[in-house]
Structure formats: structure tokens, C-alpha cells
Amino acid sequence: xxxxxxxxxxxxxxxxxxxxxxxxxxxxxxxxxxxxxxxxxxxxxxxxxxxxxxxxxxxxxxxxxxxxxxxxxxxxxxxxxxxxxxxxxxxxxxxxxxxxxxxxxxxxxxxxxxxxxxxxxxxxxxxxxxxxxxxxxxxxxxxxxxxxxxxxxxxxxxxxxxxxxxxxxxxxxxxxxxxxxxxxxxxxxxxxxxxxxxxxxxxxxxxxxxxxxxxxxxxxxxxxxxxxxxxxxxxxxxxxxxxxxxxxxxxxxxxxxxxxxxxxxxxxxxxxxxxxxxxxxxxxxxxxxxxxxxxxxxxxxxxxxxxxxxxxxxxxxxxxxxxxxxxxxxxxxxxxxxxxxxxxxxxxxxxxxxxxxxxxxxxxxx
Numbered sequence: 455x456x457x458x459x460x461x462x463x464x465x466x467x468x469x470x471x472x473x474x475x476x477x478x479x480x481x482x483x484x485x486x487x488x489x490x491x492x493x494x495x496x497x498x499x500x501x502x503x504x505x506x507x508x509x510x511x512x513x514x515x516x517x518x519x520x521x522x523x524x525x526x527x528x529x530x531x532x533x534x535x536x537x538x539x540x541x542x543x544x545x546x547x548x549x550x551x552x553x554x555x556x557x558x559x560x561x562x563x564x565x566x567x568x569x570x571x572x573x574x575x576x577x578x579x580x581x582x583x584x585x586x587x588x589x590x591x592x593x594x595x596x597x598x599x600x601x602x603x604x605x606x607x608x609x610x611x612x613x614x615x616x617x618x619x620x621x622x623x624x625x626x627x628x629x630x631x632x633x634x635x636x637x638x639x640x641x642x643x644x645x646x647x648x649x650x651x652x653x654x655x656x657x658x659x660x661x662x663x664x665x666x667x668x669x670x671x672x673x674x675x676x677x678x679x680x681x682x683x684x685x686x687x688x689x690x691x692x693x694x695x696x697x698x699x700x701x702x703x704x705x706x707x708x709x710x711x712x713x714x715x716x717x718x719x720x721x722x723x724x725x726x727x728x729x730x731x732x733x734x735x736x737x738x739x740x741x742x743x744x745x746x747x748x749x750x751x752x753x754x755x756x757x758x759x760x761x762x763x764x765x766x767x768x769x770x771x772x773x774x775x776x777x778x779x780x781x782x783x784x785x786x787x788x789x790x791x792x793x794x795x796x797x798x799x800x801x802x803x804x805x806x807x808x809x810x811x812x813x814x815x816x817x818x819x820x
Contacts, residue, residue, distance in 0.1 A: 492780070492783050493615045493618050493619050493622075494622065495783060495787075496619050496783075497618070497619045497620075497622035497623040497626065498623070498626065500619060500620075500623040501622075501623040501624075501626035501627045501630075502660065502664075503664065504526050504527070504530065504623065504627050505626075505627050505630055507526045507529075508522045508523045508525075508526040508627050508628075508630075509522070509630075511525055511526060519628060519629075519630075519631070520628050523624060523627045523628040526627065527620070527624060637653075638650065648801070648811065648812075651812055652797060652798065652801060655797050656794045656797055656798075659762050659790055659793045659794055659797070660790050660794070662761040662762055663758065663761060663762055663789060663790040663793075665761060666757050666758045666760070666761030666762070667701075667702065667758065669757055669761075670701055670753060670754065670757045670758060671698040671699065671701045671702060672698060673753060673757065674697050674698050674701045674749065674753070675694050675695055675697055675698025675699075675701075676694070676698075677694075677697075677745070678693065678694045678697035678698070678711075678745070679691055679693070679694025679695075679697075680694075681694075681741060681745065682694055682715075685719075685724060685727065685734065685737055685738055685741065686723075686724030686725040686726040686727045686734070687715060687718065687719060687724070687725070687738065688718055688719075688722050688725060689718070693711070693714070693715060693718075696711060696714065697711050701749075702786075703782065703786075706782055708742070708746050708749075711742070712738075712739065712742050715735075715738050715742070716735050716738065716739060719731060719734045719735040719738055720732060720735045750770075750773065751770060752766075754769065754773065754789075755767070755769040755770050758789045759789060762789050762790055762792075762793040763793065764789060764792060764793055764796075768792060769788065769789050769792075772788035772789060772791070772792045773785050773788045773789075775788065776788035776791070
């Protein structure tokens, strides 16, 4: 029986050609399916956060990984359903306390528009002056009402992506051991130890990032609670807690909080500062603009940057670049992404110049 010969080794040119072909294919796939990247990244983040809980249930209850994952997601859904159950009744009660009499407002506006004003010997009727404004607003509103079908489609699309994120993250948590074994088997045997070391150091970076994000949320909640109390905002503790929760949504969270606070102050005013409601609203808007700059340029770089061992200036530049490339998701993940890239860059630099990639006693995350 003839001995089977081994296939010939690839030449350097063949390896380079195969490498560039794979790179081109990967670039094409990323461009072709770019719409799926943000939801997939969110699914990976959700799986990364929930995987330790599933592992703890699996060890403590001595159950299968699949059942532990199901219990973890049931707990997540229960917590998500508990928040509206606790918040909505309180919100309805608070809205009823606003004491906004719509009929009185309408009557006041109608009375104001029926009056004539005298300026420099000329008489003006406010009702006639307001007519073009009303017509312009109606012209702007009609396309919005006409987009009912488009709005419904957007809602359905968002729901589909939410289901996609939950399903993908569920299987990532459930089959975490299989995915880990598959990923560890990808590198050549000679580089598997290095790959495991790199994955471990990157995992440390992302764990530190999420802990730092939690600390940042607590700091922001404390600051905004004190700020709300200082300006006499109604429900100051609730508004401070809301600011902490919204810190997980950079930029968008600031806008949601400011809109909520502005509406609250416009209708109820300050609880102790003797100024008109609109003045209290303007005061909070100005203070929040200042705080937003402090948050983006000091708190996030200091707290998150220190956790992932990055200089605050690097974090600031990363936030700007992340916002340009990936919007809100880029802002949120800028710091850990840069820290992970630094680990891979140092390893590549060491291998290119035949240096020791992991000097004894030195962490690559430093």
C-alpha cells in the first residue's frame, strides 16, 4: 500500500494572497452587513454581563447550563417588568399633582389673542399675527401625522432588533463553553498560550470598564441629586436616580434628563427659589450644560480612564472618534476598545521586533 504523501507547504506568496483574500472578504462582509453590527455588539455585551450570573446559578444549584441561562433571563425580564410596575403608578400620581388646567390655559391664550396692542401709533391684533404661525405649524405637523405607517414600521423594526439581541445573547450565554473552546482552538498550537493570555488581559479590561461605569452612574446620581435639591426641583431624589440610570446612555441620556427636568420645572417651578417657573427652567438648563461638559471632559475620562488605565486625554479623543464612527455606541465603548487595542498593539509590536510579549511581572494592560 503506497504511503500517502503530505500536501506541499504553501509558499510565502500563496500565504500573502490567501491573507489578503480573507481580509477583503471580511471587509466586504462587514460593509454588506453593517446594519447588524450594532445589535450584535449589544448582544455580546448583554451576554458578557449575564454570563457570570448564569455560571453562578449553574454552580450553586448544580443544574444544566441551559436551565441556568433560562432562569437568568427570566430574572432579567422580571426585573425589567418590575421597574414600570413601580414607576408608572408614581408617575401617574405625580402628573396628577402638576395641577395644569388645560381649559384655563386655552382660555388665557384666547383672551390674549383677542386683544389689540399699540406700538408706535400702530395697532396690531395678536390673533391676526398668530394666524401665519399657526398655519406654518400645521404645515409642519401634517407630514408627521402622514408618517403614521412609517412610524409603525420603525416600531416593528426596533422590536425585531430587540428580539434579535435577546436571542443571540441567550445562545452566547447558554453555549459559552463551546464558543470559548472553539475560539481557543483557532490559533495555531504554538500561539494558543499567547492567545489565552491576551484574552485574559482583555477580559480584565472590560470587567474594569463595567465596574467603572457603575461607579460613574453612582457619582452622577449623587451630583444630580444635590444639584436638584439646590435648585428646588420637585422629586429631586427621583431625578438624581434617573440621571444615574441614564448615564449608561451617553449624550442621549443627558437629553432625556434635561427634557424631563425642563417640563417639570416649567409646570411646577422651584420648591424654594422665588423665581418664575420659566426662570427656574432656564437655570437648570444652564447648570446642566455646564455639568454635561464636566461629565464628558472630566468624570468619564477620570473614572473610566483610570479603571482601564488610560490617560484622560486619550479617553476624550476616543469619545470624539467613537461618536464620529459609531454614534452613541462608539461613545460608550470608546475607552475599553482603545485599551483592548493597546494590548493587541503591544503584543504585535513585540512579535514583530522579536521582543518578549509578556515580560515577567508586567501586565500588558498597564
